[in-house]
Amino acid sequence: MKASPKTSSFTKRLSADPAIPSVDIAKDPNTPQELLHKARRLKAGAFTWTRPEPRKEYKFLTASPRALNDLGFDEKQESESEYFRQIVSGQAIVENPYPYSQAYAGYQFGDFAGQLGDGRVVNLFEITNPKTGRRYELQLKGAGKTPFSRFADGKAVLRSSIREFIVSESLNAIGIPSTRSVALTALPKTYAQRSASEKCAIVCRMAPSWIRVGNFDLYRYRGDREGIFQLSDYVIDEVFKGESKLCAQYADIINYEPKIKALGELTKYDKMYLEIIVRNAKSVAYWQAYCFLNGVLNTDNTSVLGLAIDFGPFAFMDYFDPNYTSNHDDLMLRYSFKNMPSAIWFNMVKLGEDLAELIGAGGKYLNDPFFKEKGLKESWIDDVTKRAEGVIGAGGDIFERIYIDQYLKLVCKRLGITPRPSDHLGVVASLFETLQHTKLDYNLFFATLQQQHIKDNFNVDAVAAAFIPDTFKDDPFTDLTKENVTKQLKSFLIDFKKRIEEEKLTDENRYERAHKFNPLFVPKNWILDEVIDYTQENEYDPLYLNKLLKMSINPYDKSQWGAEAKELEKRWTSAPSSDIQMLQCSCSS
Numbered sequence: 001m002k003a004s005p006k007t008s009s010f011t012k013r014l015s016a017d018p019a020i021p022s023v024d025i026a027k028d029p030n031t032p033q034e035l036l037h038k039a040r041r042l043k044a045g046a047f048t049w050t051r052p053e054p055r056k057e058y059k060f061l062t063a064s065p066r067a068l069n070d071l072g073f074d075e076k077q078e079s080e081s082e083y084f085r086q087i088v089s090g091q092a093i094v095e096n097p098y099p100y101s102q103a104y105a106g107y108q109f110g111d112f113a114g115q116l117g118d119g120r121v122v123n124l125f126e127i128t129n130p131k132t133g134r135r136y137e138l139q140l141k142g143a144g145k146t147p148f149s150r151f152a153d154g155k156a157v158l159r160s161s162i163r164e165f166i167v168s169e170s171l172n173a174i175g176i177p178s179t180r181s182v183a184l185t186a187l188p189k190t191y192a193q194r195s196a197s198e199k200c201a202i203v204c205r206m207a208p209s210w211i212r213v214g215n216f217d218l219y220r221y222r223g224d225r226e227g228i229f230q231l232s233d234y235v236i237d238e239v240f241k242g243e244s245k246l247c248a249q250y251a252d253i254i255n256y257e258p259k260i261k262a263l264g265e266l267t268k269y270d271k272m273y274l275e276i277i278v279r280n281a282k283s284v285a286y287w288q289a290y291c292f293l294n295g296v297l298n299t300d301n302t303s304v305l306g307l308a309i310d311f312g313p314f315a316f317m318d319y320f321d322p323n324y325t326s327n328h329d330d331l332m333l334r335y336s337f338k339n340m341p342s343a344i345w346f347n348m349v350k351l352g353e354d355l356a357e358l359i360g361a362g363g364k365y366l367n368d369p370f371f372k373e374k375g376l377k378e379s380w381i382d383d384v385t386k387r388a389e390g391v392i393g394a395g396g397d398i399f400e401r402i403y404i405d406q407y408l409k410l411v412c413k414r415l416g417i418t419p420r421p422s423d424h425l426g427v428v429a430s431l432f433e434t435l436q437h438t439k440l441d442y443n444l445f446f447a448t449l450q451q452q453h454i455k456d457n458f459n460v461d462a463v464a465a466a467f468i469p470d471t472f473k474d475d476p477f478t479d480l481t482k483e484n485v486t487k488q489l490k491s492f493l494i495d496f497k498k499r500i501e502e503e504k505l506t507d508e509n510r511y512e513r514a515h516k517f518n519p520l521f522v523p524k525n526w527i528l529d530e531v532i533d534y535t536q537e538n539e540y541d542p543l544y545l546n547k548l549l550k551m552s553i554n555p556y557d558k559s560q561w562g563a564e565a566k567e568l569e570k571r572w573t574s575a576p577s578s579d580i581q582m583l584q585c586s587c588s589s
């Protein structure tokens with residue numbers, strides 16, 4: 001890490017908080033420290049200079065070998081280096097570029113919440129992996145108070161830090177777009193009051209960009225049209241690497257969408273908006289295909305890159321229940337499994353409203369000097385409003401098409417079959433009916449199915465039995481009995497057999513296709529709870545944590561899970577007893 005060149009495109013291209021206009025002022029010992037660490041509302045600017053608050057004691061716990069590898073580092077050398085450990089915990093900072101916290105706003109549970117911002121995050125710098133050319137921005141979560149801390153303490157507790165550290169790396173390893181975690185450091189003498197007093201930690205995280213829909217919301221709230229232009233140009237040039245890359249992947253769907261055709265030529269701002277929509281539609285499909293719930297899909301937790309971001313009350317669902325919400329406080333089920341697509345679409349509409357002037361202008365007004373300098377003439381307003389509504393409406397159709405297309409593709413990949421447009425009525429419908437009625441472990445179901453021999457004279461009872469865990473008990477109060485579960489499974493297996501015969505797929509073909517999409521392990525809430533308890537009760541012994549990390553970053557390859565703690569591996573890959581399934585979490589972290 002020491003030798004890697006470090007930059008910050010964000011602070012280079014976007015405007016700083018006018019209260020601390022330069023790094024020299026931030027560094028000046030005469031500058032009041034409250035300016036860096038006390039809650040206040042910024043008048044303007046995309047960020048403010050700040051730095052991690054010093055803590056009494058730091059204890060390095062672990063680093064993700066996969067993240068280090070993606071940064072272009074030697075895993076072992078880096079994680080053992082003192083310099084690395086100091087940087088990822090905020091004990092030392094790189095003075096150039098100087099650390100900062102981002103300003104953003106957000107719609108939380110449907111209501112606008114005003115200025116939010118990095119209230120416990122300090123951004124460090126960007127590093128580009130010389131081999132892949134990929135750039136990542138590193139930041140520290142739980143690094144202390146910033147001007148965005150509002151009424152809170154700037155801390156993150158160890159419990160939520162372990163959860164975020166593990167799940168972000170797990171999602172990425174499964175193939176789901178996510179922000180990442182580099183390293184985890186405990187703060188043994190730093191406590192935070194949550195429902196009880198808890199010990200704290202710092203997670204060093206990385207992402208190609210940390211920009212959220214909330215960054216745009218803030219400019220709209222301030223009425224800062226120059227800020228919206230600046231942020232949009234930054235996102236196009238630096239996050240998406242130029243206009244030519246926008247909307248390239250789904251050009252066929254986008255260009256042939258009738259509502260898009262009606263808009264005439266698309267501007268770079270239209271394309272940026274649609275690119276963000278496409279990425280988020282795909283991500284929701286991933287979350288649903290793997291039954292992952294973020295739990296708080298507010299606009300401040302919706303990345304412009306469609307990355308899973310901010311891991312509070314998240315969960316991998318144990319069994320398929322469309323009404324499940326992982327968020328204990330989400331009484332209206334706003335962020336439940338079935339509502340995730342509409343929650344993200346709500347956020348895309350808010351982004352469209354933030355960008356209304358830019359996407360409404362179209363080629364007709366965008367290059368008009370009056371528009372650039374001053375804004376809209378009275379006579380243009382109807383035209384611009386109509387076009388902005390047109391872009392958002394077209395975006396809605398595209399969102400729906402891409403989400404459905406991607407969801408079906410992913411589910412079929414998990415089954416090892418080739419998707420057909422009618423699948424939602426056929427084998428996929430049969431699958432979800434079975435999953436919902438049998439309450440079998442969702443992710444384990446696919447991993448079990450890919451192993452089964454389903455041929456001409458297959459013994460359907462024996463195959464059905466392979467899905468039912470030894471621990472299964474008839475529920476005396478419902479019809480969830482072994483007999484009914486077997487019946488339901490057999491019905492699905494017969495439908496499935498018909499389909500694979502139509503496709504002329506052998507068991508081997510099917511396994512070859514499916515096993516790359518069916519993780520053998522996902523970190524469920526009950527496993528995370530066990531690891532958190534063990535780590536806290538055993539003076540930060542990293543045995544469980546590192547075992548969980550190995551399993552989470554190698555979900556398709558058991559051979560990488562290590563020779564240690566085999567009993568944990570066995571338990572963590574089995575279906576759990578019903579009393580620890582479908583756990584919920586609260587937002588406090």
Ligand SMILES: Nc1ncnc2c1ncn2[C@@H]1O[C@H](COP(=O)(O)OP(=O)(O)OP(=O)(O)O)[C@@H](O)[C@H]1O
Pocket residue numbers: 116117118119120121141148149150152153154155156300301309310311312589
């Ligand atoms: N303990 C805390 N101290 C200061 N600010 C906080 C704290 N917890 C949450 N916030 C702030 O409240 C807002 C919403 O919190 P949320 O839990 O969604 O974000 P977060 O987990 O802190 O950060 P991120 O989204 O970057 O993962 C954010 O502006 C966040 O910075």
